[in-house]
Amino acid sequence: MHYENVVDLKVTQVDQSRIDQVDFDNLMFGKTCSDHMMICDYEDGEWKTPEIIPYGPMLMEPSAKVFHYGQAVFEGMKSYKDGDGKVWLFRPQQNFERINTSAKRMAIPEFPKEYFFSALEKLLNLDYEWIKPGIGNSLYLRPFVIATENGVSASPSNKYRFMIITAPAKAYYEGSVKVIFAEEYSRSADGGVGFAKAAGNYGAQFYPTNLAKAEGFDQIIWTDADTHEYLEEAGTMNIFFRIGDSLVTAPTNDRILDGVTRKSIIALAEEKGIDVQVRRVSVKEIKDAARAGELKEIFGAGTAAVVVPVSAFRHGGEDFELPQLENSYAKQLKANLLDIQYNRAEDPFGWRYEVEIEK
Structure with missing residues (x-):
């Protein structure tokens, strides 16, 4: 499966990757982010064209409404690399639908599907080397939306920022x-x-x-x-x-x-x-x-x-x-799920989504 309606995003790449500075064997979950991130602002009643820029801090007004009224929603996803170097997402349509469900409940405008999938595809191409193969390794993807309008009046924001950041990850929990x-x-x-x-x-x-x-x-x-x-x-x-x-x-x-x-x-x-x-x-x-x-x-x-x-x-x-x-349901079902996610088994449900990697 591959999403075809791809939007041409504005891309600014890093001058030099930080990947050589990362110890991939000793990662704290979500602490080390990869080279690029996506930002897309909502202003004047519409989402602007998304941009991919180098990962880094951003300036915000102290009166931005996210700090005062908590208008913020997020998703959690992973991308996986199989033994042939192919990159996969797992049921990303579900995450796209759910972040918009969350946004609607928090009075945040819904995000366009073509922007969401185009940004994911481009990010995973740019930071392809950050996705390590092997069971347990993944690139964690964090789409989120925050209210950015300045002003502390108790009302929904009229400006928002949708972002996607990514972080290499290993197993979140070990043991029980x-x-x-x-x-x-x-x-x-x-x-x-x-x-x-x-x-x-x-x-x-x-x-x-x-x-x-x-x-x-x-x-x-x-x-x-x-x-x-x-x-x-x-x-x-x-x-x-x-x-x-x-x-x-x-x-x-x-x-x-x-x-x-x-x-x-x-x-x-x-x-x-x-x-x-x-x-x-x-x-x-x-x-x-x-x-x-x-x-x-x-x-x-x-x-x-x-x-x-x-x-x-x-x-x-x-x-x-x-x-x-010895042979718990937890162990069996986890193994079955990982085999599908890492393209090591058939996917009878059609859950895998192949990311088209630009050669």
């Missing part, structure tokens, strides 16, 4: 994580912006997550804001539970992000003949299943982390350990 089931704090509520990738959703998680870390845990599995009886998301990931041989996950709604990895895991599991149940999952059900020995696995799923198993959880002062399975 320990989690707490939320009993007091909430990630989102009915009628809110939980389904959007709004920047404030993530900022609001940091404090309760820090409290969990102080108790020796890595993340929080969030529960519904009304009763704290139903499990919804894990940190920045969607969450799956294996009860017996069934895989259970909460349905998406206006509190839960419609994760691309989540949808892919569900499709892969169903293809393997696994019983997948998309329904509400109560804290009581999971604790009862753990006591009865029926809770086999919990794992999170997301773009950055891919699939992360949970080794233990706490709720109501009780601690529960999960069994370590």
